Amino acid sequence: MTTHLPIFGVPPHVRALLLGTPPYAGSLPRDLYAALAYFYPGVLSPDPDDLLLQCGGSRVLTELVWSLWATCGHALDDIHGVGGREFPGRVATASGELHRLLDARAAEDHDLDLAFDTVDAVLLLRDRLDTLLSLAGNRLAVSRMPALLWREAGRQNKPDQGGLMETAVGASLLGAKVNLRRRRDGLATPFAEWRDYGRAILSRHAYAPQNAQAAPEAAGLKRSLKARRPPAAEPGSAVLFPSSILEGVGRSDNQKELRRILADVLDEPLPGVPVPADWDAWERALLARHPNGRAFFRAIRRSQGSREFWGHAVVCADGPPGAGKSAMCRSVAEISRIPMKRFQCDNAADNSYGGTPIRWNSAQLDFLTAAFIEFKSRTFSAVLEEVEKAGGSRETNSGKLHDVLLGQWEPETAKAWPSTFLCAPVDLTGVVFLCTANEAANLPAPLRDRMVVARVEEPTADHLGTLAPQIAREVCRRQGLDERWGALDAVEMASLAEAWPGGSIRRLVRLVEVVLQARDEGPAAAPRH
Numbered sequence: 001m002t003t004h005l006p007i008f009g010v011p012p013h014v015r016a017l018l019l020g021t022p023p024y025a026g027s028l029p030r031d032l033y034a035a036l037a038y039f040y041p042g043v044l045s046p047d048p049d050d051l052l053l054q055c056g057g058s059r060v061l062t063e064l065v066w067s068l069w070a071t072c073g074h075a076l077d078d079i080h081g082v083g084g085r086e087f088p089g090r091v092a093t094a095s096g097e098l099h100r101l102l103d104a105r106a107a108e109d110h111d112l113d114l115a116f117d118t119v120d121a122v123l124l125l126r127d128r129l130d131t132l133l134s135l136a137g138n139r140l141a142v143s144r145m146p147a148l149l150w151r152e153a154g155r156q157n158k159p160d161q162g163g164l165m166e167t168a169v170g171a172s173l174l175g176a177k178v179n180l181r182r183r184r185d186g187l188a189t190p191f192a193e194w195r196d197y198g199r200a201i202l203s204r205h206a207y208a209p210q211n212a213q214a215a216p217e218a219a220g221l222k223r224s225l226k227a228r229r230p231p232a233a234e235p236g237s238a239v240l241f242p243s244s245i246l247e248g249v250g251r252s253d254n255q256k257e258l259r260r261i262l263a264d265v266l267d268e269p270l271p272g273v274p275v276p277a278d279w280d281a282w283e284r285a286l287l288a289r290h291p292n293g294r295a296f297f298r299a300i301r302r303s304q305g306s307r308e309f310w311g312h313a314v315v316c317a318d319g320p321p322g323a324g325k326s327a328m329c330r331s332v333a334e335i336s337r338i339p340m341k342r343f344q345c346d347n348a349a350d351n352s353y354g355g356t357p358i359r360w361n362s363a364q365l366d367f368l369t370a371a372f373i374e375f376k377s378r379t380f381s382a383v384l385e386e387v388e389k390a391g392g393s394r395e396t397n398s399g400k401l402h403d404v405l406l407g408q409w410e411p412e413t414a415k416a417w418p419s420t421f422l423c424a425p426v427d428l429t430g431v432v433f434l435c436t437a438n439e440a441a442n443l444p445a446p447l448r449d450r451m452v453v454a455r456v457e458e459p460t461a462d463h464l465g466t467l468a469p470q471i472a473r474e475v476c477r478r479q480g481l482d483e484r485w486g487a488l489d490a491v492e493m494a495s496l497a498e499a500w501p502g503g504s505i506r507r508l509v510r511l512v513e514v515v516l517q518a519r520d521e522g523p524a525a526a527p528r529h
Contacts (some may be wrong), residue, residue: 006036017135017154018145018191019163026466028187029075029087029134035128039121041070048480053119059099061122066480068094073481074473085285088136089334095129095141102126107369135186139271140339143264143376145190146171163401167191170198236272236309238378238427241265247426250359258358259420261365262357262373270378272309273338286328291466293317293328294461298452300332300434310338310379314409314433316387318440319456322504325436329383332434339375341382345401346389354404355421364423364459368408368431378430387435388442402444409433409450414417427435460502467498467505471512488514 011024011034016082023031036043042051057059068091075087102122127148133141143178149168153161171194241262246255259266276282279301280357286297296317303313317325333340355366371380390401408412408428416425433451439441440453459467488496492515500508 007033011035011038011128014124014148015130015160015164017128017131018149018152018167019160020191023132023135023187023256027076028091028136028203029072032068032091032128032132033072033076035125036065036072039124040065050482056122058101060097060208063478063480064094064097064101065125067477070477070481070483088133088138088244089337091129091136092133092138093142095126095133098126098129107527119394134190135187139377142190145194149194163195165200166198167195168198169195169201170194173197173201176500211355234271236378238272238273238430239266239267239269239270240372240378240427241422243267245422248423254358264376270374270376270430273336273377274305274309275307275378276336282335286331288466289325289331289470290328291463292323292457296325296328296454296456297332297451300432303432303452310336310430310432312411312414312429312431314435314451316435316437316440316453317449317456318437318457319502321438322506323456323458324505325456326385327382327505329381329434329436334381336381338375338432339371339380341367341371341374341380341457342385344381344385346386353401355419357423358421359423363421366419368428369421369426371417372426378427379432380430381432381434384433384435386437387447388437388439392520402447406446406450409447458503459505460509461497461500463502464493464497464500464508466494467508468512471505471509475503475509475513475516488512488515 009024011031012021017023022440023102024034025031040051042054045051048062051065052059052062055065071087071090071094084239112195121310130141130144132149134145146168149171153164153168155161171190174194174197183260243266246258249255283294283297283301287294290297296315299315300313303315304310317323317328319325330340331336345353352364354369355369356362356364368382371382372378384405387405396439407417408431411429414428414431417428418424419426435451437453440448468488469486472488474486476486495515496511499511
């Protein structure tokens with residue numbers, strides 16, 4: 001791996017972060033900023049092909065690195081603090097994309113990295129994102145830490161191997177149930193608690209650091225643990241998948257397969273997500289992005305009442321195409337720090353949503369159970385796009401999507417919704433259903449009775465000053481450009497005002513793209529951070 005001049009400073013190695021070293025300059029955005037400049041100096045080059053070359057010719061990875069670079073710059077430059085609040089959500093999205101990108105990579109590559117003690121910049125970036133997100137309190141990232149810790153502890157002849165071994169043992173035993181206490185700098189402290197716990201266990205079992213390759217022994221240590229009990233489940237958490245559900249799936253092969261699928265959530269308390277401490281600030285942040293979404297955001301806010309943690313709700317954004325309904329759902333999840341999973345309902349006429357029983361040869365995991373497993377959280381936002389257009393038929397084996405939603409949306413049955421895949425009830429009281437529709441009136445009456453419908457009208461010309469600048473920044477992020485290239489001057493805003501009297505946001509996006517493309521200077525001249 002090539003090293004480069006530390007133009008923005010040398011960030012601590014991931015191993016050091018895992019052992020408690022603070023992020024560079026005590027700041028998550030500044031740490032990632034320095035790391036990107038160090039490992040991908042092409043972000044500083046006026047020639048975009050330089051970064052493409054450093055990313056191995058992968059345009060997907062190149063765009064991801066550009067997006068992270070812009071996110072860091074936005075967080076550091078934003079004097080109002082909005083960019084800093086959005087930083088964890090945007091980094092979490094990038095981390096998910098990077099994990100999907102690396103999932104396609106052969107497992108043998110990872111084994112060779114460990115055997116020859118080499119690691120490339122892509123893996124370092126993935127590990128750094130997960131580590132920084134863990135310090136930000138992201139539960140999904142915390143759940144990925146045990147695998148990373150064992151991998152790092154397995155690298156031989158490292159002076160910090162003993163400390164990583166202790167932390168890995170503690171992480172394997174406590175897992176995501178660790179109490180994410182905050183330090184004075186606002187960062188969470190999972191690694192310190194894991195290390196203290198692992199040190200106590202290793203001292204009892206005389207488990208020496210040189211046994212790092214025996215990582216699978218962690219399961220045996222967990223079964224034999226008697227001296228110290230893990231901390232009680234945190235408020236808002238619940239066990240959604242007790243091991244007793246294995247008894248209802250029939251053959252031992254089915255039980256074995258289900259145990260494999262539910263490995264990370266079986267008998268584990270899944271955490272909830274606290275509601276915003278300041279609902280007014282939450283609503284203002286959303287209106288700053290979507291000034292035409294007040295009714296939708298207010299309906300979501302009212303659905304939570306006086307709860308401490310996000311809970312069951314069904315709210316539908318009903319409005320014409322291009323009003324920004326899907327983007328509003330994404331923003332609600334980002335600003336609320338709730339994981340989000342989308343499902344496109346139009347023409348959905350198969351079992352991809354409701355699933356099929358695990359007893360069948362054609363068993364298929366249902367949408368909600370898959371989300372619980374992916375996020376390892378009892379709370380997430382299930383975004384159902386164009387819900388009124390769902391297809392299906394009761395006369396076929398594929399079923400009808402609207403029939404499945406009836407039980408999930410009814411508050412009483414949502415407490416123990418009978419999962420077709422699991423052949424057992426599942427608690428859905430932590431799921432927030434956000435729907436979009438062009439004509440909610442076309443939904444069956446029983447479904448409309450179970451949801452709150454909020455009208456979302458198209459934005460007007462008065463909203464141009466709010467929408468155009470953020471659309472320009474989003475276009476730049478999508479194209480791998482510095483966000484500052486998207487700053488619109490008075491002439492460009494006047495051109496947009498003349499061409500867009502209000503209406504579809506999709507049309508406004510196209511107009512902004514035309515304005516940016518029409519500039520005299522090319523993207524290569526855009527200022528970089």
